[in-house]
Amino acid sequence: MSYFAIESFVLGFACAILTVIIFYNRTRFLHTVWALFNISVGFWAFGALIVTLCKDPYSALMTWRITEIGVAFLAVFFFHVTCELCELYPKKLLTAAYAQAIVFSILSLTSNNFFSGTKIVYGSIYYAVPGLYFYAFFVIWMALVGLSQYFLFTTYIKSQGFQQKQLLYFIAATVAGFSGGATNFFPHFGLKIVYPIGNTTIILYCVIVTYAILKYHLLDLKVAVTRVGIFLTLYALVLGIPFYVGFKTDSWIWSTTFAVCLATLGPLIYRSLRLKAEDLLLSEQRRYQKILIQAASGMTKEHNLERLLELIVRIVKKAVKMEYAAIFLEDNGIEAYRLRAVRSDTPLEGEIIFKYSDPLIQFMKIHKEPFLFEEIPPEIRKSMNFPLNISLFVPSFYDDSSIGFMMLGNKLNKKAYSIDDINVFKILSRQTSMSIENCIFVEEFKKAQERVFAAEKLASIGGLAEGVAHQINNRLNHFSMVSGELKFEVDSFLESHANLVEQNPELKKTFEYFIKISESLISNVKRTDGIVKGILNYAKVEAKETLYSNFFLQEVIDLSLDLLRIKHGIQDFPLELDKQSSDLIFGVKSQIMESVYNLLDNAYEATLDKINILTSEEISRYIPKINVSVSQKPERCVIQFSDNGIGIKQADQHKIFAPFFTTKASSKSGAGIGMYVVKRMVEENHKGKIWFESEYGKGTTVTVELPKKYSAGGI
Amino acid sequence: MNDAKHVLLVDDEEEIVAYMENFLKRFKISSTKVTSGEEALAVYDPKTMQFVFLDLHMKTIDGFTVLRKLKDINPDVKVIIIAGSPDKDSMDKARAMGAIDYITKPIDLSDFKNKIFKYIFEGQGSK
Numbered sequence: 001m002s003y004f005a006i007e008s009f010v011l012g013f014a015c016a017i018l019t020v021i022i023f024y025n026r027t028r029f030l031h032t033v034w035a036l037f038n039i040s041v042g043f044w045a046f047g048a049l050i051v052t053l054c055k056d057p058y059s060a061l062m063t064w065r066i067t068e069i070g071v072a073f074l075a076v077f078f079f080h081v082t083c084e085l086c087e088l089y090p091k092k093l094l095t096a097a098y099a100q101a102i103v104f105s106i107l108s109l110t111s112n113n114f115f116s117g118t119k120i121v122y123g124s125i126y127y128a129v130p131g132l133y134f135y136a137f138f139v140i141w142m143a144l145v146g147l148s149q150y151f152l153f154t155t156y157i158k159s160q161g162f163q164q165k166q167l168l169y170f171i172a173a174t175v176a177g178f179s180g181g182a183t184n185f186f187p188h189f190g191l192k193i194v195y196p197i198g199n200t201t202i203i204l205y206c207v208i209v210t211y212a213i214l215k216y217h218l219l220d221l222k223v224a225v226t227r228v229g230i231f232l233t234l235y236a237l238v239l240g241i242p243f244y245v246g247f248k249t250d251s252w253i254w255s256t257t258f259a260v261c262l263a264t265l266g267p268l269i270y271r272s273l274r275l276k277a278e279d280l281l282l283s284e285q286r287r288y289q290k291i292l293i294q295a296a297s298g299m300t301k302e303h304n305l306e307r308l309l310e311l312i313v314r315i316v317k318k319a320v321k322m323e324y325a326a327i328f329l330e331d332n333g334i335e336a337y338r339l340r341a342v343r344s345d346t347p348l349e350g351e352i353i354f355k356y357s358d359p360l361i362q363f364m365k366i367h368k369e370p371f372l373f374e375e376i377p378p379e380i381r382k383s384m385n386f387p388l389n390i391s392l393f394v395p396s397f398y399d400d401s402s403i404g405f406m407m408l409g410n411k412l413n414k415k416a417y418s419i420d421d422i423n424v425f426k427i428l429s430r431q432t433s434m435s436i437e438n439c440i441f442v443e444e445f446k447k448a449q450e451r452v453f454a455a456e457k458l459a460s461i462g463g464l465a466e467g468v469a470h471q472i473n474n475r476l477n478h479f480s481m482v483s484g485e486l487k488f489e490v491d492s493f494l495e496s497h498a499n500l501v502e503q504n505p506e507l508k509k510t511f512e513y514f515i516k517i518s519e520s521l522i523s524n525v526k527r528t529d530g531i532v533k534g535i536l537n538y539a540k541v542e543a544k545e546t547l548y549s550n551f552f553l554q555e556v557i558d559l560s561l562d563l564l565r566i567k568h569g570i571q572d573f574p575l576e577l578d579k580q581s582s583d584l585i586f587g588v589k590s591q592i593m594e595s596v597y598n599l600l601d602n603a604y605e606a607t608l609d610k611i612n613i614l615t616s617e618e619i620s621r622y623i624p625k626i627n628v629s630v631s632q633k634p635e636r637c638v639i640q641f642s643d644n645g646i647g648i649k650q651a652d653q654h655k656i657f658a659p660f661f662t663t664k665a666s667s668k669s670g671a672g673i674g675m676y677v678v679k680r681m682v683e684e685n686h687k688g689k690i691w692f693e694s695e696y697g698k699g700t701t702v703t704v705e706l707p708k709k710y711s712a713g714g715i
Numbered sequence: 716m717n718d719a720k721h722v723l724l725v726d727d728e729e730e731i732v733a734y735m736e737n738f739l740k741r742f743k744i745s746s747t748k749v750t751s752g753e754e755a756l757a758v759y760d761p762k763t764m765q766f767v768f769l770d771l772h773m774k775t776i777d778g779f780t781v782l783r784k785l786k787d788i789n790p791d792v793k794v795i796i797i798a799g800s801p802d803k804d805s806m807d808k809a810r811a812m813g814a815i816d817y818i819t820k821p822i823d824l825s826d827f828k829n830k831i832f833k834y835i836f837e838g839q840g841s842k
Contacts, residue, residue, distance in 0.1 A: 473820055476821040478730055478731075478734070478821075479821065480823060484824025488828075525821050526821075
């Protein structure tokens with residue numbers, strides 16, 4: 001088999017494979033045309049192969065005639081691809097190009113003026129002899145290829161940056177390919193130069209360019225071309241020099257020596273040349289990759305999750321300059337991934353989540369590695385409703401469990417994400433996941449510390465309150481006894497001097513007044529004492545009260561109301577108790593008391609805050625209402641606290657139970673541990689549940705569910 | 716036990732015992748007032764002091780200790796507790812240790828009077 005035949009076979013085979021790959025992966029019309037181009041090149045290559053195998057002039061001529069259709073169309077398809085690539089659409093010219101290809105195909109098949117016969121070339125190949133039409137065909141063919149190159153060149157001049165470089169390599173590759181390919185015409189015209197070596201460049205050209213265009217996103221065209229270019233040049237020399245030496249000197253010793261030396265040095269030279277070339281080509285990319293890797297290594301120092309996420313998106317956006325960078329983190333509570341940080345040129349509205357069931361999330365969990373938009377299966381792509389273009393998707397896994405992902409938009413300079421980029425994002429994602437885990441751990445740790453702190457704080461408040469209450473109680477004792485004395489004194493005087501008093505109305509009136517004020521003093525002392533005891537009970541929450549008992553909610557509410565009236569300096573607390581069934585509840589009275597106190601206090605403050613957002617007309621119509629309802633279920637008791645106060649803003653709702661969180665501006669409000677303590681008392685100590693529904697401006701309903709039986713693991 | 720109407724008043728607040736002493740005088744009841752558990756145990760005379768009003772919360776020796784020691788000295792002593800916050804636990808404990816009743820702080824004189832009549836006058840009579 002001749003070199004020509006082998007070459008043709010390789011070319012045809014390569015084209016067939018490429019056609020399949022292109023067709024399977026095509027995303028743009030450009031790719032379809034490219035596939036057609038490959039089909040025509042392959043068609044021609046197989047035709048050429050058959051020609052070399054033909055044993056008689058007639059079958060060779062027939063084969064030539066069919067094969068030339070491929071030649072006619074490959075130029076047109078190349079022209080078309082160029083138009084697509086340069087975003088030029090000369091409709092008439094394209095139509096004309098296709099028309100001439102059809103015309104010449106027909107002529108090739110039918111007319112003796114296209115190919116008139118064959119002649120032997122290179123000893124064994126029946127090469128077609130051109131007729132008059134063939135000259136016209138050749139001229140048009142060369143013109144089309146030339147025009148394509150011209151288009152590429154003019155677009156190259158106008159383009160900028162990366163695109164310009166990309167076009168430059170494309171031009172270089174096509175010039176090389178067609179200059180090699182065009183050598184096939186030479187034997188037709190009786191010229192015996194270069195051929196059949198020239199054909200080799202078609203294969204390479206075809207492979208490089210098609211692969212680069214197809215894998216546009218995965219492989220930078222310029223890098224691919226550079227690598228292959230260096231490789232080819234170098235190995236052409238490595239193989240060519242010994243061959244040439246052998247050819248000239250006719251000495252196999254010399255040529256073998258050269259071959260061995262060059263083959264040894266080849267890979268080393270290739271490596272160093274490649275790195276140098278890539279450094280030049282990729283300087284910009286390397287710069288931001290360096291920033292990202294530095295950022296990744298510095299991340300573990302940041303312990304605040306919100307700040308960390310902000311930092312990541314900021315650095316990524318700034319270094320890589322894409323449309324947006326967004327981070328989603330897993331949120332077990334809502335079984336979804338929630339957008340936690342974003343830097344975007346176009347603002348993102350509202351809360352954005354991806355449910356666990358989202359096909360994209362399922363895909364991510366299988367894929368695990370970063371992937372490009374192009375890699376997402378089309379059916380998933382269709383079902384996505386994210387408002388921005390997803391260019392690169394970077395999942396973060398920690399210990400095989402997914403903790404979140406980063407989504408990136410297109411680069412602003414329209415560059416594609418290269419394999420190197422993706423590798424950098426892989427490192428970044430690993431570092432990020434570790435940092436995020438670290439943050440979550442630190443935050444959990446902080447929370448645990450805060451709990452301890454809150455407990456200590458309560459205990460110290462408790463101790464303080466107890467001391468103060470004791471002192472107040474002692475003072476009250478004096479008041480109590482003095483006023484008691486006064487009353488007894490007056491009583492006994494009235495008893496012993498009954499007549500005297502009866503005779504003197506003025507005196508009687510005075511004594512009756514004395515009795516009245518002494519009684520009033522006594523009753524006030526009693527009330528004050530009740531309040532002090534209330535404070536004492538409130539403060540004793542963390543004290544070791546292990547006794548669960550049944551008691552009436554009414555009782556607890558009354559105690560709370562005493563405290564609340566004092567706290568807010570009011571006579572009437574706007575409360576309705578709605579007992580649908582018995583208000584008997586089971587629990588630790590002091591803890592339920594504190595919970596009720598806190599919930600009613602919050603409700604009351606919400607009604608006060610509401611006034612701030614109402615107009616004066618609305619205020620006159622506004623009647624604050626706090627409603628407490630109790631209902632008994634078989635296993636549990638449900639208590640609801642509803643108010644028509646200000647409500648809780650959506651953004652604050654998830655923070656309500658967090659320690660040291662408060663929306664209350666007044667100095668009367670506490671440290672923001674009220675709801676946190678209530679939640680722990682209800683859920684941890686009583687094994688109950690607490691939740692709320694709220695609408696800003698409308699009001700809040702807090703529901704507390706308490707089990708009726710004592711369950712192990714209580715306080 | 717000739718003078719059964721002599722009472723020991725124990726409270727760490729000087730003024731409280733002073734008021735109580737003054738109040739008891741109305742009913743011709745004499746009393747000894749002390750302001751600590753130690754003093755109480757030092758002055759306690761089982762022969763004359765059948766009744767003791769005892770504060771539970773005192774700085775050095777608490778009421779329970781005093782109560783136990785008083786009971787050791789005189790098992791028949793009638794102790795009425797003066798409680799700041801009469802929670803069930805401490806009241807049960809005091810009762811188990813032999814206290815017969817309690818009055819609460821702040822002291823309501825009419826309640827105090829009722830207890831005096833109930834235990835000192837009537838109780839003695841019934842005995």
